[in-house]
Amino acid sequence: MNNDLYIYNTLSRKKELFVPINPNHAGMYVCGPTVYGDPHLGHARPAITFDLVFRYLQHLGYKVRYVRNITDVGHLESDADEGEDKIAKKARLEELEPMEVVQYFSDRYHEFMGRLNVLKPSIEPRASGHLIEQIAMISKLVEAGIAYESNGSVYFDVEKYNQTKKYGILSGRVLEDLLANTRDLEGQDEKRNSFDFALWKKAQPEHIMRWPSAWSEGFPGWHLECSAMSTKYLGETFDIHGGGMDLMFPHHEAEIAQSTACNHKPPVKYWMHNNMITINGQKMGKSLGNFITLEEFFKGSHPALTQAYSPMTIRFFILQAHYRSQLDFGNEALQAAQKGFDKLMKAMLTIQKIAPQSTSTADIASLEKLCYEALNDDFNSPILIANLFEAVRIVNSAYDGKEKLTAEDISQLKKLFSTFAIEILGLLPEVDPAEGGKVVEGLMKLILEIRANARANKDWATSDRIREELAAVNISVKDTKDGATWSID
RNA sequence: GGUAUCAUGGCCGAGUGGCUAGGCAACGGUCUGCAAAACCGUGUACAGCGGUUCGACUCCGCUUGAUACCUCCA
Numbered sequence: 001m002n003n004d005l006y007i008y009n010t011l012s013r014k015k016e017l018f019v020p021i022n023p024n025h026a027g028m029y030v031c032g033p034t035v036y037g038d039p040h041l042g043h044a045r046p047a048i049t050f051d052l053v054f055r056y057l058q059h060l061g062y063k064v065r066y067v068r069n070i071t072d073v074g075h076l077e078s079d080a081d082e083g084e085d086k087i088a089k090k091a092r093l094e095e096l097e098p099m100e101v102v103q104y105f106s107d108r109y110h111e112f113m114g115r116l117n118v119l120k121p122s123i124e125p126r127a128s129g130h131l132i133e134q135i136a137m138i139s140k141l142v143e144a145g146i147a148y149e150s151n152g153s154v155y156f157d158v159e160k161y162n163q164t165k166k167y168g169i170l171s172g173r174v175l176e177d178l179l180a181n182t183r184d185l186e187g188q189d190e191k192r193n194s195f196d197f198a199l200w201k202k203a204q205p206e207h208i209m210r211w212p213s214a215w216s217e218g219f220p221g222w223h224l225e226c227s228a229m230s231t232k233y234l235g236e237t238f239d240i241h242g243g244g245m246d247l248m249f250p251h252h253e254a255e256i257a258q259s260t261a262c263n264h265k266p267p268v269k270y271w272m273h274n275n276m277i278t279i280n281g282q283k284m285g286k287s288l289g290n291f292i293t294l295e296e297f298f299k300g301s302h303p304a305l306t307q308a309y310s311p312m313t314i315r316f317f318i319l320q321a322h323y324r325s326q327l328d329f330g331n332e333a334l335q336a337a338q339k340g341f342d343k344l345m346k347a348m349l350t351i352q353k354i355a356p357q358s359t360s361t362a363d364i365a366s367l368e369k370l371c372y373e374a375l376n377d378d379f380n381s382p383i384l385i386a387n388l389f390e391a392v393r394i395v396n397s398a399y400d401g402k403e404k405l406t407a408e409d410i411s412q413l414k415k416l417f418s419t420f421a422i423e424i425l426g427l428l429p430e431v432d433p434a435e436g437g438k439v440v441e442g443l444m445k446l447i448l449e450i451r452a453n454a455r456a457n458k459d460w461a462t463s464d465r466i467r468e469e470l471a472a473v474n475i476s477v478k479d480t481k482d483g484a485t486w487s488i489d
Numbered sequence: 490g491g492u493a494u495c496a497u498g499g500c501c502g503a504g505u506g507g508c509u510a511g512g513c514a515a516c517g518g519u520c521u522g523c524a525a526a527a528c529c530g531u532g533u534a535c536a537g538c539g540g541u542u543c544g545a546c547u548c549c550g551c552u553u554g555a556u557a558c559c560u561c562c563a
Contacts, residue, residue: 013493033563042563049563086561168492171558177491178559195559222561244563249492275494276557285562320512321502326495326556333501336513343512346526382503386511396527400520460522467524478525485526 003060007240008324008378010248010271011170015378020239021269026062027234028053029268031226031243031251032124034071035105036086039112040291041277041314041329042244042284048315048426049274049323049379050242051118055424056375067233068121069226070109072102072128073209073219085219088208098209102128112294115311117426123233127225131211134220134228137262138199138213146261150190152202152216158195161257170256170271171249197254199224223254227267230255236263242272246283274323279304281328292329306331309338312430316341319381319425340389345429347392348417354398356407362394364412371420384420391416448477448484 005018020026030050033043050068057064072087091098110120127134138154141147147156158167162175178195198221203210210217230238236259243252252271259267276283284291292302300308309317317337321327367387374383391413397403405413421427447466454462467477474489 031563034561040563044563046563172492173559174492245494245557246562247558249558250560274563276563278556281555283557283562288562291562316512317501324494325502328501330500332499332513336501338513340512350527380503382511386503389511393528397529400528402528455522458522464523471525476525479521479523480526 003372003376005056005060005376006378007270007272009269010273011268016270018239018270020062021237024062026057026064026240027238028057028064028066028240028242029226029230029234029238030066030068030121030241031247032068032070033105033109034086035102035109036090037105037286038293038295039105039109040284040286040293041297042286042291043109044112044116044294044314045277045318045323045327046242046244046274047113047118048116048318050272051426052319052323052379052381052424053240053242053272054119054121055426056379059419059424065123065234066121067123067125067230069229070102070106070124070126071222071225072099072106072126073225085207085209091208099128102126112311115298116294116315117311117428119426125229125233127220127229128209130225130229130232131220133232134224135200135213137224137228137231137258138215138220140262141199141258144261147199148192149215152218153190153198154200154215154221155191155196156199156221156254156258156261157192158197158257159193161261165257165260167257168253170253173249173253195250197221197223197250199258223251224258226251227255227258227262230267231259231263237265237267237269239268240270240272241268242274245273245275248273272323275326277318277327277329279329284329304331307335309334310430312427313338313341316344316385316427319427320385322378322380322382324378341427344385344388344392344421344427347395348421348429350399351395351410351413351417354395354405354410356410357404358406359404360406360409361404362398362409364391364394364409364416367391367394368412368416371416375424381425384425388417388421444475444486448486451477451484 006015007018008014009016028050030046033039050066054064054066073085087098087101090096091101094101138147141156142149142154146161147154159175161167167173167175168178175195179193200213200215200218200220202216202218207219209219211219230241241252241255256267278284279290279292282288282290292304294314296302296305297309297314298311300306313334317334318327320337320340367390370387371384374380374387377383394403394405395413398405447470451463451466454466470477470486475486476489477484477486
């Protein structure tokens with residue numbers, strides 16, 4: 001592999017050359033969704049970010065095992081709810097079995113990720129299916145003396161861990177500072193220190209989701225599943241761990257501590273974190289109540305949206321920003337993304353119509369090189385897209401006869417688009433639902449024939465009227481040298 | 490309060506110690522019966538104040554502002 005890939009590692013806060021632990025293989029774990037609500041734009045960002053990583057690693061020839069979990073137990077509600085499980089709460093409210101809720105929202109998640117053309121991970125483990133592994137891990141930590149039982153619950157002893165290892169290496173936290181900034185929270189009295197975190201929680205009587213263990217009937221702590229499942233499927237040390245920046249502390253920090261204490265080696269070589277999506281400069285999140293679900297985006301049914309946006313528009317919008325930058329949502333920006341995306345897709349059709357020349361005025365090989373350089377520089381998709389637009393310019397110019405392309409150039413350009421736009425960025429031309437209709441096809445043929453006749457008679461009034469009336473129902477007609485073409489907007 | 494990140498033209502968003510990011514919008518032009526598309530051209534953008542430097546938007550310091558995390562969140 002002569003492509004040197006550099007990845008920004010949160011651990012070192014530097015771009016580092018990617019060297020896999022096992023040659024030609026890559027292991028990646030990404031924190032997936034907690035399935036108690038409809039997928040929103042915030043879910044799309046990490047899914048698409050690590051989809052790009054997954055696709056590019058595969059393109060480079062790595063055999064990738066990509067594990068993305070589904071959290072279906074263990075996330076505690078806020079202290080106001082006295083530690084009730086999020087899934088259980090929703091289930092009780094709707095009088096459903098917890099697993100019914102999990103099933104429904106998992107399906108919804110998969111449906112919308114599919115529409116965003118996000119590839120399925122290699123393994124998608126559920127926390128509820130790995131109780132044995134989690135309990136085994138807790139036992140190991142208790143035996144090692146790094147975890148302690150208290151009133152049926154088990155906590156990780158952060159201070160003790162910190163005596164031999166360093167707690168806070170990922171987020172730059174210092175234990176003393178954490179101690180100084182303690183707040184009063186429920187259940188705090190069971191812990192030795194406020195920053196200790198739960199490995200196992202004893203279930204309250206009204207708690208529906210519960211499993212037996214040596215300590216109590218209860219459920220696993222919310223950081224544990226990722227440690228248990230990543231170790232199981234990727235090994236004690238694996239290549240890449242991804243997730244949203246908001247998970248850096250305490251979630252990923254806790255993962256590092258648990259896994260290190262358990263396996264006596266650092267669990268992850270490269271930590272990658274995607275940044276947040278903001279709306280009016282504020283994070284889009286469930287707790288803030290300002291999130292827009294993907295369904296609302298696709299239907300345009302949210303007050304903040306002036307129109308519907310297609311899945312590919314959303315995907316393109318997200319990829320136009322670097323994954324480590326904050327991305328601000330806005331209708332103007334979305335509309336710009338939609339138009340830019342259309343332009344890119346149109347060029348892929350235009351390229352089919354270019355007549356090869358004997359000489360060339362374009363340098364496709366250097367363009368390809370720039371595309372690889374962009375991706376190798378910490379997956380810089382905005383730069384890659386800028387380069388693809390250079391290719392678009394070349395294609396359109398060639399179609400206008402202002403650039404000359406050889407047959408070889410044309411095939412290189414086709415390859416460039418199929419490799420970078422479709423295969424790696426995962427952008428697909430969107431099939432208009434109405435376009436397949438034979439009826440519409442036939443009607444349009446007839447209408448355009450009539451219009452062509454009118455035009456032959458220089459009956460511009462009729463010609464224009466047809467075009468305008470069609471425009472009113474979102475069909476645009478464009479006159480070219482070879483006759484009129486139409487498309488549904 | 491602590492930790493971290495950021496501040497780029499009408500909007501979104503890259504990047505760099507001196508050389509055009511890109512997309513959208515706007516304006517002018519080519520083409521066209523008109524329109525659209527496409528192509529060509531146009532924008533004293535780098536929060537403020539100091540400092541380093543031959544030269545800073547890019548490095549350093551301060552100020553102001555914003556965001557994230559410190560409590561479930563992608």
